[in-house]
Amino acid sequence: MALETPIVEMRGISKRFGELQALADVDLTVHRGDIHALVGENGAGKTTLMNILYGLYRADAGTTRIRGNEARIAGPRDAIHLGIGMIHQHFMLVPPLTVAENVVLGDERGGPLLDRRGIEARVSELEARFGIRADPSAKIEDVPFGVQQRVEILKVLYRGSEILIFDEPTAVLTPQEVDDLFQIVRTLRGEGKTVILITHKLREVMAVSDHVTVLREGRNAAQLVTTRTTPAQIAVAMVGRELREIAARSGTPGDVVLEVSGLTAPSDRGGPALKGIDLGVRAGEIVGLAGVGGNGQSELAQCILGLRDASAGVIRVGGVDVAHDDPHRTRRRGVAYVPEDRRVEGLVLPFSVAENFILGKQDRAPYARRGILRADAIRREGARLATEFDVRPADPDIEVGSLSGGNQQKVVLGRELSESPKLIVANQPTRGLDIAATEYVHERLLDQRSRGCAILLISSELDEIRDLSDRIAVMFEGRILAVLPASEATEDRLGLLMAGHVEAVGERSGTSPA
C-alpha cells in the first residue's frame, strides 16, 4: 500500500482569513478505497481544508495532487471534474424541488425539456447500485434529514465522484440514520470510492475509518491508523490533554419544579405535535428527553417557554401555571432556555459578545437607565461572563458570528445560566460541538444540577442523555412512551422505544409523571 500513489495528497496548505491563520502548513494524505477520518476541535480548520480541496477557497500556499498529478482547483467545477464531491455540513438542497430534481440539477442531461420520468429512472438506478433508499419523486421539504443527506450523497455519485467528502454528516442524524449512513459509506468503499469523513465523534471514527488525520488549531496534530490507535490517543491529539471523566451523579432530588400534564399542542403544519404530555422534573434532577428528532421534543420546549400556544393542558413552574405566559414572563419566573439552533434562536450573530450576553435583560439596571443602554456596564458584564464561561477569545466586543460553534454555545450558556435559573430547558445543547466544548457544556449543566436547578435535557445523542440524566423520558409521535430511571435505560431499550416499541418499557417502570 505504501507504494501506491495516494489519491489525494495535500502538502503544506496554508490559509489566512484576515488576521486569523486558519491553516498553517497542513498535510493530508488519503489512499484510494479508504475511509479517512478528519478530526479536530471546532475551528481547527477541517472545513476550510476541505473547502480548499473542493475549490471553494484558494489556499495561500501549498500544493494538491490528485492521483499523483498536481491539480489546480479553482472552483467546484474543477473539483467535480477531478471526481471530487462534497456533502456539505449545511445541506445544499433546494427544498421545493424533488429528490430526483435535486440530484440532477446542473447536469440534467437530455434536451432542454425536463424529462421527469427519465430523471427519476436514472436516480432510481443509482439508488439501487449503492443501496440508498429515497423516493425520487418526493419533495425535499417533505423528507427527514436522513433522507436529505442521502440525496446529497446521490448528487455527488451522480456526477461520478470517486472521492467523497462528508462534513460532519452525523450531526443532525438519529442513531438509526447514522447506522444507515455508515452502511452506505461501507458500500461506497466496497465500490472502490474514497471517503473523507469529518466528525467530532470518536466512536464513529473507530467504527468506520481506516486512517485518521487530526488537526489542532490549523496544524497537523497526528496522522494515525485506526486499528493501531485508541479513542483516548485521538482525543489527546485533538484537545492537547486528557479528557475528564464525567462526575458520578449523587444527591437526592427536591421538590417538583416543572410539572406538565395533559399538554397538547399543534405543530407548524397544523396537525397535533403533542398529544397529551405528562412530565415532571424535580429540583436537582436532570430529566433526559430522548427521541428521534421531530417527535414533538422541540414543540414541548417551545410550549414550556411560551413560544408556542398549547391547545390544552397545564404547565406549572414552581407551582405557577405558565401555559399562557409569554417568554418574557416565563423567563422572569426563572426559566432558562438553550434553544436548538443557536444561530437562529439563540444569538444575534452580528451583535457583539457582550450584547448577546445581556439580551433579554437589556431593559434592566445596570444595563439600562431610563431606557438608555449603558455601554460601559454591558461591556463590563460581557468581559466578566466571557472569562467565567471561557469564551475564546475572551473579548466582549467581538462579533458573535465570528466565533466558532463551541464558543457561540458558551455565550448562550453564559447568558442563560448566569441568573441562577430554577429550570433549564436545554434543546440539543451540544449539537455540532467538539469534544472539549461538549465536555464543558456537560460540566456546566451538572453544576446547575448540584446547585438544585431542575433540567430538562432534550437530545438525540443517546450517550449524552445516558451520561447526564437521572431519569429518561422517551418521546414518540407526540407522546411520552416511558420514563425510565437512568440505571434501567440500556441503549437497546431506548433504541426500541425511540422507534415506537412500547413493549420495551418493561414491567418495573411505568409512565408515571414524577
Next chain:
Amino acid sequence: MDVLIGAGVLAATIRLATPVALAALGGVVTERSGVVNIALEGCMLVGAFFGVFAADRTGSLPAAIAAAVVAGILLAAVHALAAITFRADQIVSGMALNILALGLTSYLDYQLYSTTGTPSTIPLVPNVHLGFLENAPVLGGAIGDQSAIVWATLAIVVLLQLFLFRTVPGLRLRSVGEHPRAADTLGIDVRRTRYWAVLASGALAALGGVYLSLSVAGSFSDNMTNGRGFIGLAAMIFGRWTPVGALGAALVFGYGDALSVSLQGVKVAGVEFPVQLLSTIPYLLTVLAVAGFVGRSRMPAADGQPYESEGH
C-alpha cells in the same frame, strides 16, 4: 345583470387586466430567480413612451414595439447592475429607477409633444377580429375584438408556465431563486441567470406599457401607467409566483376595475352605488394579497437577497 357579467364588462376586464398581467409575468420571472424588481412600473412607463416615440419617428409598428421593449430592457439592466453586480438594496434601486422613468418620460413628452399632444397618425397595435364569434352572445363581445397583445399575453403565460416548470433552464432559474449557493456549487451561473431574468422582466413590463399607449389609448400621457406595475407585483403574489396564477389574479383585479366603471350611476335599492369606494377594490385586494390573507403563498426563499459567491 349586464353591468356584472355583460360582454362590455368582460371586455373591459380583459383590457384592464392585460397590462397588469404582463407586469406580473415580469415579476414572476425576476422573483423566481431571486431578484425583486419594483422598477417594473418604470419599465412599463418607458415602454409606453418609447413605443409612441418610435412609432412617431419610424411609422413602423414592429419598430415601435421593438423600441419599447429595448427601453424596458435597458432600464431593467440598470437595476440588474445595481442589484446583482453591486448588491445594492433592491427596493431603493427599483424606486430610484421608477422616479427616473417618470421624470424622463414626462420631460420628453413635454419637450416633444406639449403643444400638439402625441400624434394621432401613429400606427397602432391592431385588434384581432374573431369573425366566427360575431354572433355569439357574450363571448363575441368579450373576446371577439381584442388587441393582438392580449392574445400574445395569453401565449406568453402558457409558454412561461411551461418554461419554468417543464424545462431545464426553468428548473435552474427556480433553483437560483430558492437556494443560490446550492445552484452555485453545482456549476449553475447565479449571476448570469439573474441577469437574464431581470432583463426579461423589463421586456415583459415594457410590452404592458406599449399595450397601454399603442393599443388602448393611442397616445402617451404623463404617468399613464399609474401604478399598474405595482398592481402587477401584487398579482404576482396573489398568483403565488406562477404565470397562470398571475394571469388569474390580474383578471380578478381587472374585473374589480371594470366593475367600478360599469356600476357608475347604477342604483341599488334607490341609492346610487358608491363607485368611489368600488374603485378602491383592486387596491384593497392588493393590500390583502400582499399581506398574505389570500391563501398561503410562499415566495422564493432567496427572493431579494443579493448573492455573493464564496470563492476567495
